[in-house]
Amino acid sequence: MDIPMTAPMDAAGDVAVHVRKLSFYYNQSQQALYDINMDIRRQKVTAFIGPSGCGKSTLLRCFNRMNDVILNTRMEGDILINGSDIYKEGVRLEALRKRVGMVFQRSNPFPMSIFDNIAFGPRMRGMKDKAVLGEIVERSLKQADLWKEVKDRLGKSALDLSGGQQQRLCIARTLANDPEIILMDEPASALDPISTAKIEETIQVLKEQYTIVIVTHNLQQAARCSDYTAFFYMGKLLEMNVTGRIFQKPSVKDTEDYITGKFG
Amino acid sequence: MGSDKHEKIVLLKDRFARYLITAGGVTVILSVAAIMLFIFIEMVPLFYAPEAAISSQWAAGQRLSPVAGMAVGADEYRETAFRLNETGAVDFLSLKTGEALKSIPNPALAGKKITAASRAVKSNWIAFGTADGMAGSTEVRFAADFSGAARTITQSVRNGEQLYQADPARRPVRIIAGALGEDGGIRIAAVKDDGGLVLLTAGESGDSNIAPASAGGARITALAMKSTGRQLIAGAADGMVYVFDIENGQPRTAENFKASAAGITALRFLNGDETLVIGDEKGDVAGWFSVRHIIAKNGGAKKMTLDRAHGIVLKPGEEREVIDRNYAGQRGADPDVSFAPAGMRYLKVRGFASHGAAVTAIAPSPRNKGFVTAAADGLTYHYITTGKSYPVAPQQDGKPLVAFAPKSDGIIALAGDGVLYDYALTAYHPDVTFNTLFSKVWYEGYPGPAHVWQSTGGTDEFEPKFSLWPLIFGTLKGTLYAMLFSVPIALLGALYLSQLAPVRLRNIVKPVIELMAAIPSVVVGFLAGLWLSPLMDRHLMAFFMVLFSLPAAWFVFVAIMWAVPWHKRPDISGHYELLYLLPVLAAGLGLGVALAPAVEAGLFGGDIKGWLYQAFTLAYDPRNCVVVGFALGFAVIPIIFTIAEDALTAVPPSLTSASFALAASRWQTAIHVVLPAASPGIFAAIMLGLGRAVGETMIVLMATGNTPIMDWSIFNGMRAMSAAIAVEMPEAPVGGSLYRILFLVGFILFIFTFAINTLAGLISNRLRRKYSRF
Numbered sequence A: 001m002d003i004p005m006t007a008p009m010d011a012a013g014d015v016a017v018h019v020r021k022l023s024f025y026y027n028q029s030q031q032a033l034y035d036i037n038m039d040i041r042r043q044k045v046t047a048f049i050g051p052s053g054c055g056k057s058t059l060l061r062c063f064n065r066m067n068d069v070i071l072n073t074r075m076e077g078d079i080l081i082n083g084s085d086i087y088k089e090g091v092r093l094e095a096l097r098k099r100v101g102m103v104f105q106r107s108n109p110f111p112m113s114i115f116d117n118i119a120f121g122p123r124m125r126g127m128k129d130k131a132v133l134g135e136i137v138e139r140s141l142k143q144a145d146l147w148k149e150v151k152d153r154l155g156k157s158a159l160d161l162s163g164g165q166q167q168r169l170c171i172a173r174t175l176a177n178d179p180e181i182i183l184m185d186e187p188a189s190a191l192d193p194i195s196t197a198k199i200e201e202t203i204q205v206l207k208e209q210y211t212i213v214i215v216t217h218n219l220q221q222a223a224r225c226s227d228y229t230a231f232f233y234m235g236k237l238l239e240m241n242v243t244g245r246i247f248q249k250p251s252v253k254d255t256e257d258y259i260t261g262k263f264g
Numbered sequence B: 001m002g003s004d005k006h007e008k009i010v011l012l013k014d015r016f017a018r019y020l021i022t023a024g025g026v027t028v029i030l031s032v033a034a035i036m037l038f039i040f041i042e043m044v045p046l047f048y049a050p051e052a053a054i055s056s057q058w059a060a061g062q063r064l065s066p067v068a069g070m071a072v073g074a075d076e077y078r079e080t081a082f083r084l085n086e087t088g089a090v091d092f093l094s095l096k097t098g099e100a101l102k103s104i105p106n107p108a109l110a111g112k113k114i115t116a117a118s119r120a121v122k123s124n125w126i127a128f129g130t131a132d133g134m135a136g137s138t139e140v141r142f143a144a145d146f147s148g149a150a151r152t153i154t155q156s157v158r159n160g161e162q163l164y165q166a167d168p169a170r171r172p173v174r175i176i177a178g179a180l181g182e183d184g185g186i187r188i189a190a191v192k193d194d195g196g197l198v199l200l201t202a203g204e205s206g207d208s209n210i211a212p213a214s215a216g217g218a219r220i221t222a223l224a225m226k227s228t229g230r231q232l233i234a235g236a237a238d239g240m241v242y243v244f245d246i247e248n249g250q251p252r253t254a255e256n257f258k259a260s261a262a263g264i265t266a267l268r269f270l271n272g273d274e275t276l277v278i279g280d281e282k283g284d285v286a287g288w289f290s291v292r293h294i295i296a297k298n299g300g301a302k303k304m305t306l307d308r309a310h311g312i313v314l315k316p317g318e319e320r321e322v323i324d325r326n327y328a329g330q331r332g333a334d335p336d337v338s339f340a341p342a343g344m345r346y347l348k349v350r351g352f353a354s355h356g357a358a359v360t361a362i363a364p365s366p367r368n369k370g371f372v373t374a375a376a377d378g379l380t381y382h383y384i385t386t387g388k389s390y391p392v393a394p395q396q397d398g399k400p401l402v403a404f405a406p407k408s409d410g411i412i413a414l415a416g417d418g419v420l421y422d423y424a425l426t427a428y429h430p431d432v433t434f435n436t437l438f439s440k441v442w443y444e445g446y447p448g449p450a451h452v453w454q455s456t457g458g459t460d461e462f463e464p465k466f467s468l469w470p471l472i473f474g475t476l477k478g479t480l481y482a483m484l485f486s487v488p489i490a491l492l493g494a495l496y497l498s499q500l501a502p503v504r505l506r507n508i509v510k511p512v513i514e515l516m517a518a519i520p521s522v523v524v525g526f527l528a529g530l531w532l533s534p535l536m537d538r539h540l541m542a543f544f545m546v547l548f549s550l551p552a553a554w555f556v557f558v559a560i561m562w563a564v565p566w567h568k569r570p571d572i573s574g575h576y577e578l579l580y581l582l583p584v585l586a587a588g589l590g591l592g593v594a595l596a597p598a599v600e601a602g603l604f605g606g607d608i609k610g611w612l613y614q615a616f617t618l619a620y621d622p623r624n625c626v627v628v629g630f631a632l633g634f635a636v637i638p639i640i641f642t643i644a645e646d647a648l649t650a651v652p653p654s655l656t657s658a659s660f661a662l663a664a665s666r667w668q669t670a671i672h673v674v675l676p677a678a679s680p681g682i683f684a685a686i687m688l689g690l691g692r693a694v695g696e697t698m699i700v701l702m703a704t705g706n707t708p709i710m711d712w713s714i715f716n717g718m719r720a721m722s723a724a725i726a727v728e729m730p731e732a733p734v735g736g737s738l739y740r741i742l743f744l745v746g747f748i749l750f751i752f753t754f755a756i757n758t759l760a761g762l763i764s765n766r767l768r769r770k771y772s773r774f
């Protein structure tokens, strides 16, 4: 194994996602990930950085099996969430995705009211009680720091919100599912600096309760809001460590080049 | 410089293109507007009320001779009028100049005086009675000659062979009615001075027979005879009406009924002999139809509701005479009720606007179901189908004689003061009103008011029935069954192809279905009418069986798949469902067809059609709505499918991903995210399909029996508006009621499609605003 596992291995109870020897192929043979091994810590923010096309999103999508939708893909290795293999036969995708929520790069609210957007997940799981749904909506919006802005227009279309608000709505929508892990794929890349700052604040609050994996292009962002950082390059995990260490003393030459802006 | 020139050319081209496009657009809009205008112009005269205006009036009493007139009439071109006067002579008067043309005396009546006369409906044959108890007939004839520069009309009179003695006591005949049989024989009914009624029958050979008719001693005040000479009606001073069958020359009382509280003063059969118009002393005018009755007997031990709509409930053992509304047919199998014929009974069907004074004369139109009544307060034109009355002229002095011109385009009236009036009657569509088009009408010969479309009969004695509901209903029915068949198939197909099918299959299936739209509808209609319809007729049971066996095979397949532990199940998720499903469906189909004869023999007595009729009185018509649903659906499916599929495919993957990421299943995603997001397109697809189904002509024309009935049964046909236009346009004389009504039907069809398209646009826009800003 040529990838140094620099992150200290704590007790298994501290690991939310355990990735073992993961390789991933598109179109049966086009390899996108090479033998990834990593542990993602519970209630910490882990940032994935690396140049475009290095496989960050692909790995993220493995965590909630969103890659299953894509035809002709193949995966080798294991992913254990809370110790159990999520690619085992008989795992229900809906149950997995309820536990592992995802926020996409481009905000994608449904063409429904704000309320219906947030209540979508619980409703799909059979929740009908208006009062309970109302509580969930309020809690989620508050967690995503959107409640104050939208509490008077819950019945209005979510499509009327600004880009930053829409993205926070998508976060709130994920929170309404009461997940354990939240995957965020460049959640702020399409937003203005103020909206980005708000999302980062939100992440800081959320990590008290949730395990967060965030893919970002923005190194400052990774430095600011993550506890751990993983650096990917050409489908390989080159280095993973406490964020401070990665940014100050990267142990791999490529990481240093990337961080100092020599490529990427 | 060069670039300057180039810019100019671009500008020029731009301007030219703009003008061309504008011109094209404006032309399209203008031609649509012009078509609408044309349809409108063609259809609007339907609703013009009939009008009569005086065209000429002459003091006939001075220009001819001062003797009294007994009957009047005119030639076909309303050039000459005639008057039968009390001496028996026929006087002719030019309606153009008022000049007395000639007077032809009747030698047989020399020295006699006519006291009663009655003119036939369709000819100028007149029956008369004299002051010395004789009765006879005469016929006024006009011959038009076109050989010269101008049309010349020669008048002649053909007097009856002989006079017959109506009253041996030689007292004056008071009232008379007659009919000229087709064999040349005549029937004349006369009321004698003593009030006695006699019927006189004379064959062409001159043999005659006289028979008394008994009206129970009532004083008879009016007579009417069917123009076929089969029935005689006598009205009495106490408002009673007596009906006699006189077919064999012996009057036989058929029925009596009280027609009015006041005395009957005028009676007449309308053209066609179906409607009896009764006028009374108070000025009331009413139309009566003869309707078949039956006696229904409740032989059971329970109360029986024979007809809820008409409140006919029979107590046990009760017998009642009711209008024959085909109860016997409907109750064929019920042993508790029995029916016996009760003959025909006159019923008052329509009342008209009353005169202010006693009705003195009724003149039926020789062309249609219109008639004119005369009273001291004037003349009124009525139409039996519509029940409408239109004043012709106020205040005619005294007791006018009235007659229609032969083309029903004028009314000739001779007032008591000897003035002859010629009215031009402008009644192009007296048989059409908004009500006759859209409400139930009680037509001649029907047991009650009904929506009927029966536009043409052989002769003008036929009453055209122009209710548009059967056609509108037909269009809706055909459309409904077509949509019932095509919407689920097209939408499920679109959902499958857009969401589940492998790309390769999609690339084949989609163009093939789009190609379906290119098949000319006449081919589809032909196949439906000449292949599918007889096929289904022969194998109806197999059709039913397949309806069940196909889904059943599918369910069994799915159930087996669920029962097999999933790791042992063949992997069919990789878009190979179709490969597995096809043989299963084929097996279902084969099984259904193979089992059909056995099931039919076992459960339905070997005859499913007979069983359907026995159990539900459902008659099976081979050209029925199943066939229409299939055929029309075939035309509609490609439209709905293509547009819906496009809409479903266009739903952005970001939405489905979001849904999956929120732990929704595939099915939930399809229902709660994909369908709503595609709903504007799906809705537009359905509406466009609907528009196509509503407007489609050839298929509904060929695949249905075109019977304009109002019955939702899937096992019989219908006549759609579009088909009615196509079928009936060739038989509609230009400018006639049917012709204009067909334009109206076209207009309604346009309103339908216009409404559908507008609605589709509006709703689809709303949905789009709601769902499509991603």
Ligand SMILES: Nc1ncnc2c1ncn2[C@@H]1O[C@H](COP(=O)(O)OP(=O)(O)O)[C@@H](O)[C@H]1O
Pocket: A026, A027, A032, A050, A051, A052, A053, A054, A055, A056, A057, A058, A059, A070
């Ligand atoms: N749906 C797909 N089909 C085929 N190749 C894909 C697909 N998605 C991503 N890839 C390829 O996989 C590699 C990794 O992509 P990705 O995970 O999106 O990178 P990142 O998120 O780090 O920019 C890239 O080379 C990309 O072209």
Ligand SMILES: [Mg+2]
Pocket: A056, A057, A058, A185
């Ligand atoms: Mg990415």
